[in-house]
Amino acid sequence: MTHRLQEYQPPEWAQSLKLIPKYRVQLAAPGVTPITEWKLPDAPEDFKVLLKRDDYTGSVLTGNKVRQLEFIIADAIAKGHKHIITAGAVHSNHCRAVAASCAELGLQSHLFLRTPAKQVSDLKFDGNLFLDRLFGANFYLVPADADYVEFIEGVEFDDILCACGGGRTICGLAVANYLCGMPYRLHTIVVSKLKRDNYRKIVQDHLNEVGLQDVAVEDVVTLYFNQVTPEHGENLPSQLELMVKSAEQTGVVLDNIYTAKAANELKELMQNKPEVFKGNRILFLHTGGLPSLQSEAKINPLLPYLTRSKFTFVS
CATH class of the missing domain: 3.40.50.1100 (Rossmann fold)
Structure with a gap:
């Protein structure tokens, strides 16, 4: 997927910042x-x-989540990583965007989801959770309180x-x-x-x-x-x-x-x-x-x- 990487040049007013990303991958x-x-x-x-x-x-990939992922996932690809791990609520928009982006780019997504469910049969696979599964994400269920x-x-x-x-x-x-x-x-x-x-x-x-x-x-x-x-x-x-x-x-x-x-x-x-x-x-x-x-x-x-x-x- 390295062919998807684009070198990122920040605008002039931002060039003095630290931690400027080197690459971007267009997802939006x-x-x-x-x-x-x-x-x-x-x-x-x-x-x-x-x-x-x-x-x-x-x-x-709707929303502001994809703007962040264009840089985060580009950095992962540039470093040769094949897996992306993230966390959120069981119907997290961010997790859904990660799962979709990974499917598009040939990466494996791993989602740590906060939920009161005690077993898989307690989950209702609809909304974002259905999309996560459709994109082939791996799930890790954790307690709900836990540009x-x-x-x-x-x-x-x-x-x-x-x-x-x-x-x-x-x-x-x-x-x-x-x-x-x-x-x-x-x-x-x-x-x-x-x-x-x-x-x-x-x-x-x-x-x-x-x-x-x-x-x-x-x-x-x-x-x-x-x-x-x-x-x-x-x-x-x-x-x-x-x-x-x-x-x-x-x-x-x-x-x-x-x-x-x-x-x-x-x-x-x-x-x-x-x-x-x-x-x-x-x-x-x-x-x-x-x-x-x-x-x-x-x-x-x-x-x-x-x-x-x-x-x-x-x-």
């Missing part, structure tokens, strides 16, 4: 994903919300907001925004149960690792924790309601784990704390994740909110 659909205006349901009219369609990066400039260049907006699970996306955005002179104010909506200090450390460690030793987390990003639910895949009623409204009224499908929680917090901030934003033009990063909805466990909580469609039997 070519070109820059579009930015469109989004009529976010129940948002104040004096705000303009733009939608970065990173759910258009390509089929099962920047292409994104932000050339569009007029004041703030960027995205969801934060493991923290990699917001770390990358924070570095890029800082190196570009802080043209935007960054906001990230934490969706995981990790403690607040843990998230601050994740971002701070990343800044330090790439050579930004004198930059503090508070200088580059604001973290919000209001949308965290007891379990990673659970949702507040307001999040479920927004998922349905967004699909019905705008045609934009949000996933229950990341984008629904981030969009719900965006709406609430615009309604109740508009002063946190630099301006009234906000870019919302849609990070994909649609296959996670294609399971009975994710669909059932949404059914009470699906009241628009009418059914008529015709004889």
Whole structure:
């Protein structure tokens, strides 16, 4: 698979960073994903919300996950590795993207999945888990408790907001925004149960690792924790309601784990704390994740909110 490797040349503003990757392998659909205006349901009219369609990066590789993997997997191929090991929740979008990428490139994926299941027969192979199996991943079940400039260049907006699970996306955005002179104010909506200090450390460690030793987390990003639910895949009623409204009224499908929680917090901030934003033009990063909805466990909580469609039997 070495023929797929492309030498990576960082943009001029990023060349002083440490840990710059040497190679990239193209996995996402070519070109820059579009930015469109989004009529976010129940948002104040004096705000303009733009939608970065990173759910258009390509089929099962949809979302921001594939952007990271283009560099991570390229490094593995360059070093001669044949196996990729990663971890996540049982319906992890990241794990699904890893499994798909490995299948495409002739590598073997090994997925450590957090789940309450005690044996294989307890699992329901639907949604992302079905896709993981379809791509030939190996599974390891563990207890449940146990590129920047292409994104932000050339569009007029004041703030960027995205969801934060493991923290990699917001770390990358924070570095890029800082190196570009802080043209935007960054906001990230934490969706995981990790403690607040843990998230601050994740971002701070990343800044330090790439050579930004004198930059503090508070200088580059604001973290919000209001949308965290007891379990990673659970949702507040307001999040479920927004998922349905967004699909019905705008045609934009949000996933229950990341984008629904981030969009719900965006709406609430615009309604109740508009002063946190630099301006009234906000870019919302849609990070994909649609296959996670294609399971009975994710669909059932949404059914009470699906009241628009009418059914008529015709004889």
